[in-house]
Amino acid sequence: MSGLFALMMLSLRKPREAAGLVIAMDWPRGAIWTSLVLAVAVNVLLLAGFLAMVPVTLPGPTPDAEEVTLAIPSPLIMFVVSSGWAVLSVHLMTWAGRALGGTGTLDRVAIVWALLQALRAAGVLALIISAYALAPIAGLVALAVVVLTIWLSAQFISEAHEYETAWQGLGVLIAVFVGMTIGMMALLTLTGAAGSE
Numbered sequence: 544m545s546g547l548f549a550l551m552m553l554s555l556r557k558p559r560e561a562a563g564l565v566i567a568m569d570w571p572r573g574a575i576w577t578s579l580v581l582a583v584a585v586n587v588l589l590l591a592g593f594l595a596m597v598p599v600t601l602p603g604p605t606p607d608a609e610e611v612t613l614a615i616p617s618p619l620i621m622f623v624v625s626s627g628w629a630v631l632s633v634h635l636m637t638w639a640g641r642a643l644g645g646t647g648t649l650d651r652v653a654i655v656w657a658l659l660q661a662l663r664a665a666g667v668l669a670l671i672i673s674a675y676a677l678a679p680i681a682g683l684v685a686l687a688v689v690v691l692t693i694w695l696s697a698q699f700i701s702e703a704h705e706y707e708t709a710w711q712g713l714g715v716l717i718a719v720f721v722g723m724t725i726g727m728m729a730l731l732t733l734t735g736a737a738g739s740e
């Protein structure tokens with residue numbers, strides 16, 4: 544546990560060095576993907592616990608308790624969706640990164656993405672603590688977590704693809720985001736058209 548904490552601290556101070564360290568460990572493929580899914584599961588458990596503790600306020604007429612409960616996805620659904628997005632993201636970042644001149648492999652991208660998910664879980668925990676202990680600045684903590692996540696993502700992807708600068712890693716993230724957005728819009732258009740027939 545102390546080794547993981549030290550790695551997380553190194554990630555905040557020298558993210559590319561931390562990413563290079565986990566890549567150099569040359570993990571077996573099964574361990575890499577297990578780590579990624581486990582990190583996603585921890586994120587989902589923290590988020591689900593937070594949503595269960597925080598009262599849900601919906602606009603409009605006050606719904607009954609059953610309706611409020613149904614408005615929150617089950618942890619299992621959240622886990623399946625989050626795991627699917629994580630695996631898809633790793634594949635897209637590998638392909639996009641190589642198309643933009645990177646040398647990263649699927650395993651290299653997957654392991655740094657697993658590290659990012661572990662750091663993201665720590666960020667979610669910080670949000671939960673701030674929501675209860677430091678409610679007035681919880682919004683600022685949330686913004687800081689989002690900015691830090693984007694910055695770390697760019698650094699990790701740059702290291703996985705052996706780019707010279709983090710801006711190139713950010714370019715990969717933007718390309719993947721745009722691609723996913725276009726894909727989702729196309730899918731919604733097709734399903735909408737099919738449903739109207």
